[in-house]
Amino acid sequence: MKKLLQIAGGALLVYIVIVMGIAVIPAIDLSKTPPGPGVKPLTALQAEGSAVYAANGCAYCHTQQVRPLAEDKVFGRPSAPGDFAYQTPELLGSERTGPDLSTIGSSKPSDVWQYIHLFDPRAVVPESVMPNFKFLFHVVTTVPPGETAVPVPAAFAPKQGEVIPTRQAKALVAYLLSLKQTPMPGYAMNGGMGGMTSAAPAAAPAPTAAASGGYSYDAAKGQSLFMANCSACHQATGEGIPGAFPPLKGNAAVDADNPTLHIHTVLQGAHGVTIGGVAYSSVMPPFADQLSDADIANIVNYERSSWGNHAKPATAADVAAVRAKGP
Amino acid sequence: MQATVTAQHSAVSAEDDRALAAVFSAYTVSATCWLLFATAVGLLLAFKFGAPDFWAAKYLTFGRLRPIHTNDTFYGWASIGLVGLAYYVAARSSGTKLYSIKLAWIGLALFNLAAVAGTIALELGYNWGDLEYREWPWPIRLVFLAALLVTGWNLIGTVARRTTEDIYLSNWYTVCGVLWTCVIAIVATLPWYQHGLGQVAISGFYMHNAVGMWFTPLALGVFYYAIPKILSRPIYSYALGVFAFWTNLLFYPLLGGHHFLFSPLPWWLQTTAIVFSVAMLVPVWGGSANYLLTMRGRYRDMTHSYPLMFIFVAVIGYLFGSTQGTVEAFRSMQAIWHLTNFTVGHSHLTMYGFVTFAVWGGIYALLPLATHKSPGRLGIALHFWMALVGSFIYVIALSIGGTIQGLDWLHQRPFIQSVTDMAPYWVWRGAGGLLMFLSHIVFAWNVWRMTSGQTGNAGSPILARTEGAAA
Ligand code: HEM
Ligand code: HEM
Numbered sequence: 001m002k003k004l005l006q007i008a009g010g011a012l013l014v015y016i017v018i019v020m021g022i023a024v025i026p027a028i029d030l031s032k033t034p035p036g037p038g039v040k041p042l043t044a045l046q047a048e049g050s051a052v053y054a055a056n057g058c059a060y061c062h063t064q065q066v067r068p069l070a071e072d073k074v075f076g077r078p079s080a081p082g083d084f085a086y087q088t089p090e091l092l093g094s095e096r097t098g099p100d101l102s103t104i105g106s107s108k109p110s111d112v113w114q115y116i117h118l119f120d121p122r123a124v125v126p127e128s129v130m131p132n133f134k135f136l137f138h139v140v141t142t143v144p145p146g147e148t149a150v151p152v153p154a155a156f157a158p159k160q161g162e163v164i165p166t167r168q169a170k171a172l173v174a175y176l177l178s179l180k181q182t183p184m185p186g187y188a189m190n191g192g193m194g195g196m197t198s199a200a201p202a203a204a205p206a207p208t209a210a211a212s213g214g215y216s217y218d219a220a221k222g223q224s225l226f227m228a229n230c231s232a233c234h235q236a237t238g239e240g241i242p243g244a245f246p247p248l249k250g251n252a253a254v255d256a257d258n259p260t261l262h263i264h265t266v267l268q269g270a271h272g273v274t275i276g277g278v279a280y281s282s283v284m285p286p287f288a289d290q291l292s293d294a295d296i297a298n299i300v301n302y303e304r305s306s307w308g309n310h311a312k313p314a315t316a317a318d319v320a321a322v323r324a325k326g327p
Numbered sequence: 328m329q330a331t332v333t334a335q336h337s338a339v340s341a342e343d344d345r346a347l348a349a350v351f352s353a354y355t356v357s358a359t360c361w362l363l364f365a366t367a368v369g370l371l372l373a374f375k376f377g378a379p380d381f382w383a384a385k386y387l388t389f390g391r392l393r394p395i396h397t398n399d400t401f402y403g404w405a406s407i408g409l410v411g412l413a414y415y416v417a418a419r420s421s422g423t424k425l426y427s428i429k430l431a432w433i434g435l436a437l438f439n440l441a442a443v444a445g446t447i448a449l450e451l452g453y454n455w456g457d458l459e460y461r462e463w464p465w466p467i468r469l470v471f472l473a474a475l476l477v478t479g480w481n482l483i484g485t486v487a488r489r490t491t492e493d494i495y496l497s498n499w500y501t502v503c504g505v506l507w508t509c510v511i512a513i514v515a516t517l518p519w520y521q522h523g524l525g526q527v528a529i530s531g532f533y534m535h536n537a538v539g540m541w542f543t544p545l546a547l548g549v550f551y552y553a554i555p556k557i558l559s560r561p562i563y564s565y566a567l568g569v570f571a572f573w574t575n576l577l578f579y580p581l582l583g584g585h586h587f588l589f590s591p592l593p594w595w596l597q598t599t600a601i602v603f604s605v606a607m608l609v610p611v612w613g614g615s616a617n618y619l620l621t622m623r624g625r626y627r628d629m630t631h632s633y634p635l636m637f638i639f640v641a642v643i644g645y646l647f648g649s650t651q652g653t654v655e656a657f658r659s660m661q662a663i664w665h666l667t668n669f670t671v672g673h674s675h676l677t678m679y680g681f682v683t684f685a686v687w688g689g690i691y692a693l694l695p696l697a698t699h700k701s702p703g704r705l706g707i708a709l710h711f712w713m714a715l716v717g718s719f720i721y722v723i724a725l726s727i728g729g730t731i732q733g734l735d736w737l738h739q740r741p742f743i744q745s746v747t748d749m750a751p752y753w754v755w756r757g758a759g760g761l762l763m764f765l766s767h768i769v770f771a772w773n774v775w776r777m778t779s780g781q782t783g784n785a786g787s788p789i790l791a792r793t794e795g796a797a798a
Contacts, residue, residue: 122379
């Protein structure tokens, strides 16, 4: 018995000491991390949405942690300890089958987009492998007062009736739209690995002159940036989604020789504009903070020269000039 | 003298033997049911990557089934299977009967109660924050803890009654594994230090302590008993086994932070985790060398003994999977592999290639000794090759695919490209997964034959000592 006590008791004791030191005591300390500047607790509705998120396992495919690596820059600034002060249970996640959602409230601020995407992800992103969450929606024959139908593209909409979100869907979208990072001046690439990826985009081809009308810009880069930032709403075909996201194909602002409105929209976003006689109620996010002048020039030129558009190209200097004028 | 696996069990009556065999059989049957269920769910999950709209209704949505797959493979299949083996090994290596047959049955009921309740809770959406492997609501995790306490008590009671002077090494691993896991379960459940980032620290701790201080020691306990038993020769070095035990204890608990590299967790916690991920090479290589050296010179015998083949694969799975883990833990490698499907490949190389194969090897080697019934040789062979080829395809596909995924991110391509690039590898994973699942059906048939069927045609799992080999 004595020997058993020595081995089992000893091993148990050693383990408890290690666990205290590596887990419990640091956790006590970390639990007291104060919220970062501007980080607020969730509202009741958002908290309900966070529970819907966990119940349906969104965190198995989506992270909410931005690493101090160049490759994570698309998702925002590196996460700071203070960002998580009110996030219990934590939803950092361990796999990115889908993109990080730390700043989804800024990058896809349109509730209409979120509803369409949840109802059927392939309606907006054809290659998506995210499951549909149709069970978070009702299909009704007449939209009750106070509700708004989700403008699901015809090919993906139910044959009959209108789609309206359930309370759970509303809570979930309220939660998703609350996911934003508060600005933290000077808090950028600080990890040791920040420089590691600097050589990465070496594969980008040299600027090519697009066939139509002497465009000189990095066409591959422009397309890639468009696919990464814009196509989820405006679609790869540039045709948008009727009633939700305007077409850029043949769009008056895009196909105009003066690029100012086009550039301004991309820099500052837009809301409530009437385009081609249709009033759009959803929101176009601003990109001024995420994209450089050169990147924006590449994107707008891609749009200005694609899908039959033939507008005069813009330069990075044009973008800088519009940026300087402010919102 | 050191205890050996061939300890006398004169103190044990035929009736005690039958009771032990009944307990061992019941744990095995129960675990097998969970394996079938949980991997049917796994196969469905794999299918959903190619057909995301397939069965997307509320109770069949990916995000509810995934934790059911992981928790039921962990706590239904692997845990129950390993505890059944631990009881048999404890009683036999201590030359005594089980301390309490009744407690063993109560433990089995509690394990199953927890797994059933946990599955229902996750189906209904009661998921504790998607915190991996501890998603069950806390009252259910307390039921699991109760099962552990019962098991620990029973194992200690059994070993305390041993007729040998020494405590056989297997029992060090299993008894302590159960005790450590009680600590893990308590630490993971208490709420006071689990706010925001504090909870992240516990999640990291939990994920690798659950695998490293629960499944690993119990599976290693099976190795230390089954390999010498099959080969009728003692373990190569008892001292090396003891050394691996203590280094495992000192190093493993410290590496949990490697699940959150580059997260806002304190940098020192992350660096400690990396350092000890490297230090783990010591117990892993030491332990693996011990098993392989015990088998040295007898590899040709494997063709006569499928149980030994299973265990050989499990040892290699332990060695490769853990070494892969060490490589994966470096910051430079994490920059590519973290958050990709490569990790899922690692999870299956270890939990499948190591733990699951170890359970199978243990069951095929020891259950026929308990019940005096054997499966057919064809059945074991079919199981072995389908599971081996299937898991090979599974792991290779995700390792290649995960690397491509990571490189896509590194090259800052549009995110969706990493999704489309994975498509063929997900198909291969599904093909491997199908083979794996089919092998589980064959396994279930074999278990039926070892417990309820007629005596089969497979030879005894125990190989006779060959001339001079055991010197
Ligand atoms: C037929 C056999 C199996 C198939 C087809 C299968 C399939 C899957 C799938 C599709 C996932 C989700 C991956 C993702 O979210 O990207 C998964 C996750 C997982 N499975 Fe399996 N599985 C099988 C057997 C097992 C077994 C026997 C175990 C454990 C003993 C296991 C442990 C796990 C773990 C731990 C994860 C989580 C991985 C991570 O987060 O890194 N699986 N499995
Ligand atoms: C020395 C040994 C080992 C080391 C250093 C190691 C290292 C790692 C690392 C770094 C990760 C995180 C990967 C990522 O998120 O990018 C990981 C995940 C994992 N490891 Fe290991 N590993 C080892 C052995 C094992 C063993 C023996 C098992 C199973 C018994 C195992 C099971 C798992 C599982 C299930 C995960 C997935 C956790 C999750 O994200 O859900 N590992 N390992």
